[in-house]
Amino acid sequence: MNTTAIQETLPAVQLSGLVKSFGAVTAVNGLDLTVTPGEVVAFLGPNGAGKTSTIDILLGLSRATRGSVKVFGLDPAQAVAQGRIAAVMQTGGLLKDLTVRETVQLNASLYRQPRPVGEVLERAGITQIAGRRVGKCSGGEQQRLRFALALLPEPDLLVLDEPTTGMDVEARRAFWNAIRQDAAQGRSILFATHYLDEADSYADRIVMIRKGAVVADGTASQVRGMAAGRQVRVVLPGADQVALAALPGVTSVQQRGDSVTIACGDSDSVLRYLITSTTAHDFEVTSRNLEDAFIALTTDEATTGQGF
Ligand SMILES: Nc1ncnc2c1ncn2[C@@H]1O[C@H](COP(=O)(O)OP(=O)(O)OP(=O)(O)O)[C@@H](O)[C@H]1O
Numbered sequence: 001m002n003t004t005a006i007q008e009t010l011p012a013v014q015l016s017g018l019v020k021s022f023g024a025v026t027a028v029n030g031l032d033l034t035v036t037p038g039e040v041v042a043f044l045g046p047n048g049a050g051k052t053s054t055i056d057i058l059l060g061l062s063r064a065t066r067g068s069v070k071v072f073g074l075d076p077a078q079a080v081a082q083g084r085i086a087a088v089m090q091t092g093g094l095l096k097d098l099t100v101r102e103t104v105q106l107n108a109s110l111y112r113q114p115r116p117v118g119e120v121l122e123r124a125g126i127t128q129i130a131g132r133r134v135g136k137c138s139g140g141e142q143q144r145l146r147f148a149l150a151l152l153p154e155p156d157l158l159v160l161d162e163p164t165t166g167m168d169v170e171a172r173r174a175f176w177n178a179i180r181q182d183a184a185q186g187r188s189i190l191f192a193t194h195y196l197d198e199a200d201s202y203a204d205r206i207v208m209i210r211k212g213a214v215v216a217d218g219t220a221s222q223v224r225g226m227a228a229g230r231q232v233r234v235v236l237p238g239a240d241q242v243a244l245a246a247l248p249g250v251t252s253v254q255q256r257g258d259s260v261t262i263a264c265g266d267s268d269s270v271l272r273y274l275i276t277s278t279t280a281h282d283f284e285v286t287s288r289n290l291e292d293a294f295i296a297l298t299t300d301e302a303t304t305g306q307g308f
Contacts, residue, residue: 010037010070010072010073011034011035011036011037011070011072011073012035012036012037012039012071012072012156012157012188012190013033013034013035013058013070013071013157013188013190014033014034014068014069014070014071014073015031015032015033015034015054015057015058015067015068015069015070016032016067016068017030017031017032017066017067017068018030018031018032018033018054018057018064018066018067018068018069019031019064019065019066019067019212020050020053020054020057020062020064020065020212021065026212027048027050027053027212028050028053028054028057028064028212029050029211029212029213030067030212030213031050031054031067031209031212031213031214032214033054033207033214033217035157035188035190036188037156037186037188038183038186038187038188039188039189039204039205040180040183040188040189040191040202040203040204040205041188041189041190041191041203041204041205041206041207042191042192042193042198042199042202042203042205042206042207043055043190043191043192043193043207043209044192044193044194044196044199044206044207044208044209044294045192045208045209045210045298046210046298049209049210049211049212049298050209050211050212051161051192051209052161052192053212054209055087055159055161055190055192057069057076058071058076058085058159058190059076059080059085059087059159060075060076060077060079060080071084071085071157072084072085072156072157079157083111083153083154083155084155084156084157085155085156085157085158085159086150086151086152086153086155086157086158086159087150087158087159087160087161088143088146088147088149088150088158088159088160088161088163089146089161090161090162090163090165093146093149094134094142094145094146095134096133096134096135097133097134097135098133098134099130099131099132099133099134100121100126100129100130100131100132100134100137100141100145100148101117101121101130101131103134103145103149104117104120104121104145104148104149104152105117107149107152108152111152111153114152114153115151115152115153115154120148120149120151120152121148123148123151123178123181123182124144124145124147124148124151124178125144125174125177125178126141126144126145126148129141138171139166139167139171140164140167140168140170140171140172140174140175141171143163143164143167143171143175144174144175144178146163147163147175147178147179151182155187156187156188157187157188157189157190158179158183158187158188158189158190159189159190159191160179160189160190160191160192161191161192162192162193162194163175163191163193164176164193164195164198165194172195172198176198176201176202179202180202191203196290196291196294197290199220199290200220200290203220204219205217205218205219206218206219206220206223206290208223208293208294208297208298210297210298215297215298216293216297220290221287223290223293223297224287224290224293229251229263229264229265229287230263230264230265230267230285230286230287231261231262231263231264231284231285231286231287232261232262232264232267232270232271232274232283232284232285233259233260233261233262233283233284233285233286234259234260234262234274234280234281234282234283234284235258235259235260235280235281235282236258236259236260236274236278236279236280236281237258237279239253239255239260239278239280240278241253241255241260244260244262244270247262247264247269247270247273248266248269249264249265249266249269249270250262250263250264250270251263251264251265260280267285267287271283271285
């Protein structure tokens with residue numbers, strides 16, 4: 001990668017107060033986002049939330065109406081020109097009559113110092129189909145070919161906008177395995193997706209947006225806990241309900257016999273209290289799934305502006 005000692009200290013992405021308007025439509029509305037080097041971040045939001053508009057600005061394909069955009073401290077156009085950021089686009093850009101290898105070779109000739117063709121084929125997991133015509137490749141194979149093309153400049157940040165749309169389960173798994181293995185070498189990845197399970201399985205961090213602004217930002221389990229909350233159930237004879245209800249993030253305390261159920265946002269601090277300050281036993285912690293969180297955070301009843 002092109003990373004130097006100085007550049008490594010800069011965030012891969014820094015968006016501050018980003019606004020993008022299309023006439024009367026405000027697609028992005030004061031979005032703040034920082035991605036640190038090496039992080040894999042999923043960008044989630046319902047249709048029209050502003051994901052593609054944000055990604056287009058990040059890739060220098062469109063200009064922000066207001067706010068600041070930095071990619072490793074550079075303007076997007078500079079970052080693209082220096083090969084520090086590259087994208088896997090969802091459609092287009094491939095010639096059906098070329099083979100997979102010829103496609104990579106052709107694109108490699110556009111760069112001054114591309115990664116070796118054999119290496120990017122290998123990293124994208126398409127060495128076995130290198131001789132196949134692109135028109136004969138499945139949708140999933142074509143996406144892995146686009147991934148190989150994005151690796152040619154050896155970018156420090158890879159951006160993917162709904163990369164697995166239309167792929168079956170096996171193709172999605174193969175695609176993400178290739179991406180994850182590659183990311184293990186330190187590349188930052190920002191991907192937009194509608195598949196909540198992809199965000200859950202492959203991202204270090206999830207950023208949920210709604211109406212152009214961030215409504216949740218944290219690990220998958222933090223986001224789950226934030227929206228739906230968790231339930232901590234314990235056996236605690238003579239529980240002090242008032243003390244439990246006063247713990248940070250606790251939303252309700254219910255007692256049935258010796259069993260106490262505590263609904264909370266932050267189960268860690270509740271557990272810490274129960275373990276250190278009470279005789280509670282038989283702990284059981286449950287959380288709702290990411291889909292519950294997504295619906296709660298991105299629909300009209302949602303509360304905005306939360307984070308970790
Ligand atoms: N070129 C444009 N002209 C006018 N409005 C636009 C344009 N591009 C996007 N929009 C509007 O901006 C809003 C955000 O769109 P955007 O494509 O960024 O959302 P998204 O989160 O990527 O959605 P999806 O999940 O459906 O791809 C939408 O209301 C969309 O209609």
